Amino acid sequence: MVSQVRAELLKLLSLPTAWVGLVLGLIAAPALALVSAGGTRRAIENGFHADASDAAFQPLGIGLLGALILGVVVMSSEYTSTGDDSPGARQLQATLAAMPRRWRLVAAKAVTLSLLVTVQGTITAVVTLALNRVVLGDLVPAAAPGRVAGAVLYWVLMGLLAYALMLIFRNGIVTLTVLILNISVVSFSYLLTKVTPLAAYLPDIVGTHMFLNEVGDVRIAPLTAGVVMTGWVVALLGLGGWMFDRRDP
Template structure:
């Protein structure tokens, strides 16, 4: 019962946070819009049918995830950062002293909301992409779709982890965006092919986005599921570190 009460409390705080629904709506809209624009960049002359198309149309339709993940990061950060910013974290911990339970409930509420929004965004993108270009409907498409939803969920948890660890909204968002976007850009500037390959394998975003690939898998720096596992390791590892700090420090 205590777990249900804690989950209900965290869900109530999340749904009443003004930014939550703006970010969720923007996540769906951005994923759909960017995916449609990317799919429209090809023509039916280039891809007359799934078998005759050499482009990865599934990955193209899911391009929007690369941008909408930033909104999920912000959602995760604000779910904890807003409480530190307003000082309501003290009220939360007075009402629910079990800090691990608070953090776990917050993570679960965030995951359920992001998974729902992510599924809507991804399925809509694939559906619209299928209207624009011939897109296969097979196991690899299902893996790319499910993996893309998991990317959004894991990035949200990454934001929660950073906010819990740093206790600063601006710092957590800046660091999170740097990990997601700046590090991959810097990896392309490295002259060594060996280090480029290593960075693509072990930095969270290049590795995780391999889950979207449905063609030319042998060219990937890391296989789809292990790549998603890299992002999961970052998110879960930082959540554990943040949870330990959350438990040991004063509010």
């Protein structure tokens, strides 16, 4: 498995789109923290944040785009053509020739993605929170290590969620478009919470309870949130792996 993870990591890092995801994930959140510092300061001083500590974590939401891109690209790259000489052939056929056990391939890609997003998320979270402390000072309390770990875990699980959806739908453009719209334009899950409180347990919403204290009207303990979101991701990865195992190359 170690050699397969290494091969998948090298393959992923050879893709230009993967580097877009890496760079975007690393710089977007710190940049937003700096740009929005004035507005965040005024919002805290005017009492618009029920929990001021959440303000330091909120810029991490935009950086999550990088993890989603990585989650999609790690699999969508397998469906690209291998070259003009063989327009009907795809990278997946070569990958399966080298690694014919499909479940092992699914697992290797999941481990590779998890490792890469963990590093990306940790660096981004530490830098973003440090910048917030510099620009906002005592308006935001120092971040507890548990909350930082929760934010990084959320990134990893969202990256794996994107990977699972890519396995299921086999369309990177549609998968990424829906995910980006959901976190950057309008959260369909959040809108559903206005209809039923059960929607608070959907994966993208419930996971935010691992590091944010104020998320809608439903309160979910961080540990419970982590267990529920992990359950969602494992179930969807299982479904995606099962579908991938039974499809033609």
